Amino acid sequence: MKTINTNNETMIKVENVYKTFGKKGGAITQVLDGANLTVNKGEFVSLMGASGSGKSTLLYLIGGLDRDFTGDISICGTSIRKMREKKLSKIRLGHIGFIFQFYNLVQNLNVEDNILLPSLVAGRSRASMKKELDEILEITGLTEKRKQMPSKLSGGQQQRVAIARAIISNPQIILADEATGNLDSKSGAEIMELFRKINREKGITILQVTHSQKCAEYGTRTVVLENGKTVDERASMWLPSSHKPTFQELEGRLATSMSRS
Ligand SMILES: Nc1ncnc2c1ncn2[C@@H]1O[C@H](COP(=O)(O)OP(=O)(O)OP(=O)(O)O)[C@@H](O)[C@H]1O
């Protein structure tokens, strides 16, 4: 059964999204304040911004993990806001791979079983997954570790298991929330190389949240979340905190910087 329009080149579209936390009558935090974001097929976008600026919130909304917002979010051309939970789960399982900062591995399952778990839960048989499993273990450099338990792995290796688990179902989109936040810079760079590889070779669209400029640079584009809105990185770097320039001013600055280079 076809659940989603996969021909659309726009993979993620966030339109005028407002998100608040808190109850009526109590303190209300306005986290997203008219946020917009478009991610096209094959892009590898880095989402940056200060702690508390709403990056994780936005990622959860895009992944359909929280649907309490106003505005609209579409995945592969299909709006998820009013979608029935069953259809949304299907999209989540079939089209989106999540990677979080803490690897969320099942400690009493070995590497292979951790990677296979979501597919087995979704009804695939172990035998039918063999070829994919071998390929993913190879891509993520875990072939030698396939029978190891998570507690015997380094942080970087555990994160690779989480990535393998996210990509084995061949998702079109990977949402990663500080996938390297917990790793030393060498392991972090390895994970970023792996992201770049799956983005280029498997054509998977990636949206990653990161605090690291270095990690962000592995992506094809950086977007910054500021004051509840997304801003293009270039524009953001020029924003003095006391003054938000008009579009015309930004255009002028862009023209000046281009004439200098
Ligand atoms: N469940 C919640 N209930 C109430 N407030 C929340 C909840 N989740 C997040 N917030 C608030 O929303 C704001 C944005 O949080 P969010 O986790 O999205 O930030 P972030 O940009 O991911 O920060 P960090 O870089 O520290 O991970 C924060 O002020 C946070 O306190």
Ligand SMILES: [Mg+2]
């Ligand atoms: Mg966060």
